[in-house]
Amino acid sequence: MSGTAARSTYKLFVGNLPWTISSKELRTYFSRFGHVANAEVVFDKQLGLSKYYGFVIFSQRDAYNSASNQNTHLLDGRVLNVQRANENA
C-alpha cells in the first residue's frame, strides 16, 4: 500500500528530553493534544537514570496528528525531538 505502516495505536518517539523529566511529566505535556494512552521515559536500569528519550501513545488519531503537526515542542526549556515511532506490525 503506502509507505506508512498500518498501526493500531498512535505512537511517537520523543527525543532530547531534559534529564529531569519523568514519564508522568511527559504524559502531562502531551495531554494538551488529546488523551494519552501511555507515556514512558526510557530508563537505564543499571544507572537508574533517564536515557533522555521516550514514547507517547495517543488513543486518538486526532491527538496524534495534532502533536505530530506542531513543529516545535518545548518542555522545561528544551526543544523536543518528536518523530513517528519505529513500529513494525
Added chain:
DNA sequence: GTTGAGCGTT
C-alpha cells in the same frame, strides 16, 4: 553528582 542523538525496562 556527571551527560546529550538516542526507538524501550514492565
